[in-house]
Amino acid sequence: MLTEFSMSNILPALPEIFLAGSILALLLVGVFSAKENASRSVLGLSLVSLVVTLLLILSGSLSSHHIEFAFPYGQGLDGGPAGFFFISDLFSIYAKSLILLVAIIAIILSEDVLNRLRINKFEFYILVLVSVLGMMVMVSSHHLLTMYMGLELMSFSLYVLVSFWRDNNKSSEAGLKYFVLGSLASGLLLFGLSYIYGVVGDLSFTAIGDVISDIQMDGQNVTLVVALVLVMTALAFKLSAVPFHMWTPDVYQGAPTPVTTFMAAGPKVAAFALLMRLLTEPFAAMAADWTQVIIALSILTMAVGSYMAIVQTNLKRLLAYSSIGHVGFMLVGLVGGTAQGVQSVLMYLTIYSLMTMGAFGLLMLLRRKDIYLETIDDVAGLSEQAPAYAFMLMLLMFSIAGIPPLAGFFAKFYVFSAAVAAGYSWLAILAVLFSVIVAYYVLRVVRSMYFDKMVSVSVDLSAPLLMRGVVVGLVIFVAGYIFAMQPLDEFTYRAAESLLLAKNF
Amino acid sequence: MFPDLMFYVFASVMLIAALGVVTAKNPIFSVLFLILTFLNCSGLFILMGAEFLGLMLVLVYVGAIAVMFLFVLMTIDIDFAMLKEGYASYMPVGVLTGVVLLVELILAVKSGLFSSDHLITQTAMPIPTDTQNITAIGQVLFTDYLAPFQLAGMVLLVAMIGAIVLTFRRREGVKRQNITEQVLRTRKEAVELKKVKSGQGLV
Numbered sequence: 001m002l003t004e005f006s007m008s009n010i011l012p013a014l015p016e017i018f019l020a021g022s023i024l025a026l027l028l029v030g031v032f033s034a035k036e037n038a039s040r041s042v043l044g045l046s047l048v049s050l051v052v053t054l055l056l057i058l059s060g061s062l063s064s065h066h067i068e069f070a071f072p073y074g075q076g077l078d079g080g081p082a083g084f085f086f087i088s089d090l091f092s093i094y095a096k097s098l099i100l101l102v103a104i105i106a107i108i109l110s111e112d113v114l115n116r117l118r119i120n121k122f123e124f125y126i127l128v129l130v131s132v133l134g135m136m137v138m139v140s141s142h143h144l145l146t147m148y149m150g151l152e153l154m155s156f157s158l159y160v161l162v163s164f165w166r167d168n169n170k171s172s173e174a175g176l177k178y179f180v181l182g183s184l185a186s187g188l189l190l191f192g193l194s195y196i197y198g199v200v201g202d203l204s205f206t207a208i209g210d211v212i213s214d215i216q217m218d219g220q221n222v223t224l225v226v227a228l229v230l231v232m233t234a235l236a237f238k239l240s241a242v243p244f245h246m247w248t249p250d251v252y253q254g255a256p257t258p259v260t261t262f263m264a265a266g267p268k269v270a271a272f273a274l275l276m277r278l279l280t281e282p283f284a285a286m287a288a289d290w291t292q293v294i295i296a297l298s299i300l301t302m303a304v305g306s307y308m309a310i311v312q313t314n315l316k317r318l319l320a321y322s323s324i325g326h327v328g329f330m331l332v333g334l335v336g337g338t339a340q341g342v343q344s345v346l347m348y349l350t351i352y353s354l355m356t357m358g359a360f361g362l363l364m365l366l367r368r369k370d371i372y373l374e375t376i377d378d379v380a381g382l383s384e385q386a387p388a389y390a391f392m393l394m395l396l397m398f399s400i401a402g403i404p405p406l407a408g409f410f411a412k413f414y415v416f417s418a419a420v421a422a423g424y425s426w427l428a429i430l431a432v433l434f435s436v437i438v439a440y441y442v443l444r445v446v447r448s449m450y451f452d453k454m455v456s457v458s459v460d461l462s463a464p465l466l467m468r469g470v471v472v473g474l475v476i477f478v479a480g481y482i483f484a485m486q487p488l489d490e491f492t493y494r495a496a497e498s499l500l501l502a503k504n505f
Numbered sequence: 506m507f508p509d510l511m512f513y514v515f516a517s518v519m520l521i522a523a524l525g526v527v528t529a530k531n532p533i534f535s536v537l538f539l540i541l542t543f544l545n546c547s548g549l550f551i552l553m554g555a556e557f558l559g560l561m562l563v564l565v566y567v568g569a570i571a572v573m574f575l576f577v578l579m580t581i582d583i584d585f586a587m588l589k590e591g592y593a594s595y596m597p598v599g600v601l602t603g604v605v606l607l608v609e610l611i612l613a614v615k616s617g618l619f620s621s622d623h624l625i626t627q628t629a630m631p632i633p634t635d636t637q638n639i640t641a642i643g644q645v646l647f648t649d650y651l652a653p654f655q656l657a658g659m660v661l662l663v664a665m666i667g668a669i670v671l672t673f674r675r676r677e678g679v680k681r682q683n684i685t686e687q688v689l690r691t692r693k694e695a696v697e698l699k700k701v702k703s704g705q706g707l708v
Contacts (some may be wrong), residue, residue, distance in 0.1 A: 013652070020659060027666075073649035085652045123670045130663050137656060149656035156660055160667035195613070222616040226609050 012068040012088040015056040015096070016136050022049035023129050030122035042122035043111055046129050047104060054100040061093045066498050069142065083204025087142035091499035094346060094491060095139045095273035102265040102353050103132045108470050109357070110258030112463050113364045113372075117256060119165050127164075128262060131157035135270035139277075144193050144203040147274065151189070151238070154267060155182050161262070162255040174254025181247045185237035192230025199223055208282035216285040225289055231278065232293055238271040241331065242300040245324050249312075252320035257372065260316060261360040264323050265353035272330060272349055280337050280500055287337055294334050295427060301328030302430075306437035310444075313375050318441065319359055322400055325438055326352050332431045333415030336422025342496035344414035347488065351399075351411040351481065358474035359396045362389060365471060368457040376445055381454025386461060390449045392475045399478045401442040402435050407481035508552055515552065519545035532578050540571045557638035 010017065026049070030042045060068075067089040074082030107128060114120035134153030141147035159182065163175025197203060199221075200211040215221050233244065240248040252260045279290055305325025312318040330352070333344040366373045366382070366389060373379055383390040399408035412435060419428040477484065522545065525538035543566045550559035636644075646654055699707060 020655070023659075071652040073645070121670065123666055126666065127663070127670075130659065133659065145650070145653040146656065149653050149660065153656060153660050153663065156663045156667065160663070160670060163671060166671055223613040226613045
């Protein structure tokens with residue numbers, strides 16, 4: 001009944017185990033070091049542990065096995081284990097590397113702002129690390145239990161991070177809102193999972209996939225459809241897809257900007273990776289059912305994301321709606337569940353994360369009299385006061401709109417061509433129309449910077465060199481994406497292939 | 506026959522109590538209804554043969570969480586009339602959502618997949634009859650289910666860190682005990698010998 005313990009059963013999860021261990025160690029470092037330099041030393045050490053985790057993950061991509069399982073349980077009919085809690089394939093390696101990169105950038109960008117807001121406590125970095133651990137578990141889960149634990153680990157730390165600026169009313173409100181709605185989403189998810197367990201009798205992805213493909217032979221099954229819809233609802237909430245997006249603008253605006261930067265990128269990658277694994281592995285036999293849901297979600301999300309962004313005056317809210325819109329475009333790529341679709345979504349996720357973090361990073365660099373620029377009117381005349389920064393913000397905004405040859409254009413190009421290849425040309429055309437609207441609200445920001453009357457208060461740009469370097473690096477990536485295209489294309493292609501292969505194991 | 510009867514008793518009382526939680530005017534009644542819901546739910550668990558879960562529900566939810574709710578409600582001053590504001594305007598949407606969900610669930614149950622013949626053939630792990638719940642859980646919790654168990658530990662750790670980060674603040678003017686300082690005090694700093702002349706005070 002019990003599985004024999006052996007190192008090979010846990011080795012594929014080594015990066016996660018290392019990160020968990022370093023979180024515990026860092027907690028001790030933070031508690032026992034002197035109050036003045038606790039956050040500094042934890043910041044440095046957390047960067048080190050993230051980099052080591054990244055290297056451990058990447059070393060996995062070199063090994064000959066493309067797909068490895070860890071944490072077996074039970075006994076199956078063939079004498080082997082009944083299932084595995086954990087999977088490590090190229091797909092998860094790619095998604096996890098992206099998540100770690102996002103976390104490293106977010107931590108570097110956050111220190112200066114946290115100091116200025118007087119909330120630079122060492123717990124911040126630990127919570128970011130825990131959240132990253134949750135995301136990594138989500139991406140690598142091969143069992144509904146690990147999936148749920150990963151999701152909660154990620155969300156719990158995000159709830160705390162959102163209300164981290166506890167003296168600020170907006171931040172506390174955002175945290176409470178996110179927590180209440182997030183718990184509702186968790187409840188729906190658990191409800192869906194219990195339905196799946198009721199039908200399948202097991203929680204492992206392999207078993208679910210097998211039973212579902214058996215059942216689907218006899219025609220559509222309402223119970224499974226309800227379960228699928230409930231699970232997708234919960235993930236759509238984490239992705240902030242319409243109609244489960246209500247929290248996004250408030251939370252993105254209310255949370256301290258370093259947290260928003262992290263939240264806009266990391267959890268999206270994890271939730272999308274998990275959604276793709278669920279849809280192509282356990283629910284592969286129900287493609288006809290979930291495609292309808294994805295189509296409806298994507299059209300609604302693109303529409304609301306683009307239209308609502310037009311009326312926003314606050315830049316953080318505008319970026320929140322723009323990120324909702326991006327999720328809609330990514331969902332277009334998922335339609336059909338082809339390898340090309342998965343690859344296009346991975347590319348889009350990469351470009352979107354780095355682009356959005358660049359935009360939020362610029363917002364964290366620009367201040368007038370110690371007050372961060374937040375509204376479109378605040379950036380008026382920026383082109384004369386800080387020409388280099390205005391130019392970078394313009395590049396990022398054009399990339400968000402998808403203007404060639406910037407990275408955002410290629411991101412959209414990949415998902416649209418994947419949708420066309422899967423036979424959904426009409427959806428791709430609709431998506432192109434929506435991206436025209438995106439160009440409109442993006443141009444409003446650029447117009448304010450370049451043509452509106454200057455705000456007389458001077459802009460303060462002093463910031464640590466590393467932080468400015470990272471923002472410049474992100475802008476360079478966005479502008480010079482063409483040169484990074486080849487290796488990214490190859491890596492994402494292999495990742496997408498390994499995801500679709502995994503279900504045959 | 507008797508278990509069936511008990512099922513209907515527990516289930517119906519539970520539903521009524523759950524309704525009471527959201528409709529009761531007085532929040533104290535809401536919490537008491539919540540406790541009633543938990544108790545009936547635990548009865549249902551025990552009927553299903555999950556006696557450990559049933560008892561845990563009573564211990565954790567009733568014993569710890571619901572009682573803490575009561576404490577919180579009694580110690581803080583909330584304007585409950587204000588919280589109930591807008592109840593009527595949100596009601597139609599809520600009822601509509603509920604009805605749609607209910608219809609879906611009924612359809613799901615009617616699809617027949619939950620009938621006993623389906624469940625028995627497809628349950629990979631049948632309920633063991635020769636061991637107790639606690640033994641069965643204990644055998645797998647720290648071995649097969651090591652990974653989710655450790656992750657649950659991390660979730661609890663986050664809850665603890667979060668509670669401290671969000672609520673702990675160093676107040677000014679509060680005297681705190683500093684043990685190192687206490688221990689390092691020498692007799693020289695603490696005691697002073699004065700000669701007191703007879704008939705006079707020290708001041």
